[in-house]
Amino acid sequence: MEIIDGKLVSCEMRKELAGKIEELKENFGKTPKLSVVIVGNDPASEIYVRNKSKACEEVGIISETIKLDENTTQEELDSVICGLSSDKSVDGILIQLPLPRHIDAKRALSIIPTEKDVDGFSSDNIGKLTQFDDDALLACTPHGIIELLKRYGVDFCGKHAVVVGRSNIVGKPVALLLLKENCTVTICHSKTQNLSEITKQADILVCAVGQKHLIKEDMVKEGVIAVDAGINRVDGKIYGDMDFDGVSKKAALITPVPGGVGPMTITMLLYNTYFAALRKTNE
DSSP states (O other): OEEOOHHHHHHHHHHHHHHHHHHHHHHHOOOOEEEEEEESOOHHHHHHHHHHHHHHHHHTOEEEEEEEOTTOOHHHHHHHHHHHHHOTTOOEEEEOSOOOTTSOHHHHHHHSOGGGBTTOOSHHHHHHHHTTOTTSOOOHHHHHHHHHHHHTTOOOTTOEEEEEOOOTTTHHHHHHHHHHTTOEEEEEOTTOSSHHHHHTTOSEEEEOSOOTTOBOGGGSOTTOEEEEOOOEEETTEEEOSBOHHHHTTTOSEEOOTTTSSHHHHHHHHHHHHHHHHHHHHTO
16 A cells, blocks of 8 residues: 655656746746635635645745635626636636535626636536546646546556546536546435445545545445545544544545645646646747
8 A cells, every 4th residue: 555645746747837837938938827815714715725825935936815705796896807807817717615605606606717617627628528628627636636646657548437426626627637547437415325335436536525534444445445535523633524534445546635636626727727837928
């Protein structure tokens, strides 16, 4: 059994990305810029935004944070997004979720132009993904999962990949990415019957449902590649969707929580911002 070190891979990728961004500056005089919009005073969101800003600085991306009041109206938020959309210096736009309840998040996200949607959540980018279009900006956590496995030498072709979870943020896009890598993909969810019978068939098992230790040792087969994308905070501690101690006894490769998939999410956001800026140089 080998533990996948997401922190190490993320660090390696950021060093590589810093070099690419330096080349972009030298060859085209272009420095990528990411604009993050945060509405309200959610403590967790503020931490995430600070981490994103720090990561941008680390690799040479210009980062700006636009902080809006909790009582910001839908129209005011829409206006800010439209302004960033038309600003040619901005390569990526990110709206920090969750938004206050009176804000329609789906509407706000839909205003972001496809080419600046560095979260990869837009209908256009998801549509491109379904067509395996290399021009798509990919959802960051799913993209990070695939990159992690590639860097650990995983051969996807012909493998049976089981994805537990069907969210728009992780489950569905990671299933599509695994399909793109020539896996045979099964998607499970809260209505799936005999879940363990399906998970035991998985060569690659990805779980992202937000349920502490849903996947246990007796639900996986020997040699499974186990990817835990769940984050569950219980009594001040963070747990994954897999019982790490149990599943790791059978796994060939396994991601820990924390320190596995998590570090890759912001790294892929940085990559998307760079990619969005690079595309402009070819227009």
